[in-house]
Amino acid sequence: MHGEYKVPGGKLVAADLELNEAGDTIAAAVISGDFFLEPAEAIGAVNGALVGVPVATKARDLAALVAEAFGDATLVGFTADAVATAVRRALGHATGWEHHTFEVIHDEPREPHLQMALDEVIARAVGDGERGPTLRIWEWERNAVVIGSFQSLRNEVDAEGARKHDITVTRRVSGGGAMFIQPGNTITYSLYLPASLVDGLSFERSYAFLDDWVIGALRELGIDATYVPLNDIASPAGKIAGAAQKRYASGAVLHHVTMAYDIDADAMLEVLRIGREKLSDKGTKSANKRVDPLRSQTGMAREQIVEAFLAYFAGRYATTQGTVRPHELERASGLVDTKFASEAWIGLVP
Template identity: 25%
Template sequence: MRAILLETTDPAVNLATEEWLLKNAATDVFMLWRNAPAVIVGRNQNTRAQIDEAFVRERGIPVVRRLSGGGAVFHDLGNVNFTFISLGGGAMDFRGFTAPILAAVAALGVQCAFEGRNDLTIEGQKFSGNAQHVWRDRVLHHGTLLFDADVSHLTGALRVDPEKYRDKAVKSVEKRVTNIAAHLPAPMAVTDFMGHVMGHVCPGAAPGDLALAPDEAAGAAGLAESRYRTYDWNFGASPAYGFTRTRRTPGGLIEAHLDVKGGVILAARLLGDYFGRRDVAELEAALAGCRHDRDALAERLGGVELGEYLLGVGVEDLVECLF
């Protein structure tokens, strides 16, 4: 099994590397990597419904969709990600793939266990969530290892008002989490922890042989640009959903209802106690066909005489109603 340690912390590149290797690797792979702060959502999730949009926007946290199913997670440099790519069959075996990871953590003197469908725990608290994706006869298994992550950002980035979204997409499930570092007999740096895990899973791996080949890095970089940095993948690939929000504005109360598919607004309805000279149906029609995205909505509304429909309501006020 080939061992890889990714140097980049760019979430789009790292997720693209997983996909490129899944489809092109010549042998089984074990890979360790970290992301700079990012929210990673599951393949089948409604991205907007999983994130605290204001929290991630104010902090400049990117949101990226992965290939595998499961729930949304927050990554930072205190979180270590591991990936297994198996070329030998399509069975989804969570226990089998996580067994060497559990053994590596246990070797540090930490009592840990596999629980539920896909979690690794310490004293009943989750430190690793796992997911899988099958492509032809190959399996991609990856998981998180909370080593010394900022738990406040983990909860803040994923907190959202459940009344805003009505859909059947997969929801994330909150569980009590813990960092591995808090249970170690002695302090340890995250990089040393990564070295320990790599040495345990791939004991013959030479430090100088852990990098991607130039063609692999180039292939992953191209895939990051064509897929993992795009609105269509990260937001447009969300299942269809309905959005509702009620907000008081300088012009009165506005209750916004949106039907969204493929990340694009199909229909909008604006109710409330506001005043306006013109029929609001014209404004609702203008919203149809626009991405459910702040910048796109601001651009679309910038060319509309908004006060004619919603007296006293500015573009920023209305955009806030739509998120």
């Protein structure tokens, strides 16, 4: 049984396993890869520690066992979590990108509350097995501010500024910070995935793992893009994008990213209450220096960048063209009325 895991920005870890006759425990294990490890003998300790481990061992327990076996060894380019993920993939509990065909949707413009509802509906459809893994590129019908599920409405949004700039305020199901949206100036996408794709990965590591493809796409466009923990994509010129994520009990993962193509920084500062405390750990005194639009770094039209993203994704993974299905749109429209457009939801944290 063979499994592999490529650490984002790091090295490849492979696990080759043999099971006992009953098929319920690991009888032999060999961990290999292009990583660095000192002392080298520590890999033998890990291989030995995996023998006798039940195949049903949970990812976190497997990672803890591997970490204990490594002891004080120095790991470069990989982690104990990466080894655990490779082992889980060998056992068939975890999957890689190559195990899936992704439905790709370049959606039509939709109003903000409906966008939030569609994220919920499509993610649940993946968790319920009604559709496979999906990438959806959004288009926005109007100006919006999208606040995180745990953010205070009054602390994040200046009501007068929102009225002045004709902003629709909505709340998403994931955590993270507020996003200032202007149609044509923003690139937003969502990944709807089975939990097996991030099996064994912490939230922080899964962000890097799921954003790795778009960082590759940005680099092909000439941008020196990097992942910045916990959930940002940036270049030397500034922040490019922010990601957020929600995991559902049904086994689905929703991972969505908003990028600034262009931005009206003055309007953003009038609408969002971006305080000194939030900026104090970012090394800047000005909010409009934190977000550097893609237009200034590429000189490309927004449509060209979106097409480049789609082409890169299709070149890296197996894809098929898709659409939002009529029954999904019907469900989402119902959720707009009962949840996402309601004062109770938007003001969930006053």
